Amino acid sequence: MRVVIAEDDALLREGLAALLRAEAIEVVAVTDSAASLEDLVGAHDASLAVVDVRMPPTWTDEGLRAAIEIRRHRPDFPVVVLSAHVEPAAAGQLLADGAGSVGYLLKERVAAVGDFIHAVHRVAGGETILDPEVVSTLMQRRRSPLAALTGRERDVLELVAQGARNGEIAAKLNVSEAAVSKHIRGIFDKLGLHSEDAGHRRVLAVLSYLRER
Incomplete structure (x- = not known):
């Protein structure tokens, strides 16, 4: 993996680079300017x-x-965006193309090094990862179309939005994977998501409430 970091805080910028390099992730460029980011991505084949x-x-x-x-x-x-505060509008803009390979994390989460590195790898692999606090804020605000979901389906959707896989959801909710799959099918049906691509539908399920700011 070849990573470019765009962060104006010098201490955090170098800290991020050190964390990634310690995990054998190649940091090919760092910058304090959003304007130079795209050129650096191309120049270094990031x-x-x-x-x-x-x-x-x-x-x-600017960074967004x-x-x-x-x-x-x-x-x-693949892009992992860092924010100091929960900004639902920013998360919604980033996810608007529904394509995946996106992470939206609060900067305080970087302190949990293992979780941060895990998120980076999963975003690089095509997954969508949202900070749990962002998801919690969004879930509290949303009433429609989530009004049709049961309490358990809302629990499942919250974990889906955080990037949890079915097995991880099952473990956290103390239910079977089959039950999780059934809940997810119910969520897709109630939100009118009929794509054949289950991974794409997971992203669309998150977008269904991100768009209702």
Whole structure:
């Protein structure tokens, strides 16, 4: 894996690079400018980018916009976006193409090194990973179309949005994998998701409430 890091805080930027290198992940470039991110990804043939949402000059959404632009030119390019706070709108924009290979994590989560590295690998493998606090905030806000879901289906959807696989969901909820599969089919049906691609439907299930801000 070849990673580019875009982060304006020098200490965090170097810390992220050190964490990744300690796990034998190659960091091919670092930058404090969102404007240079796409050029660095191309110049170094990167396979994943770790990007801060808020970067100079306005510290609003420069990093987010840079990540979205990369994916516009390089569909499915894996991106892990870091944010200091829960920003549902940013998560929604990042996931809008429904393509996967996206991570949205709070910066405080980087301190849990194992979880952060695990998320990076899963995003590189095509999965969508949302920070649990982001998911919790979104679940509390949403009433429709989630109103049709049972309490257990909402529990399952929350874990799906966090990137949990069926076996992990089963273990956390103390149910069988068959039961999890049944709940997920129910979620898809109630949300009107009829694609044949189950992985794609998992992303669309998350988008169904991200879009209702």
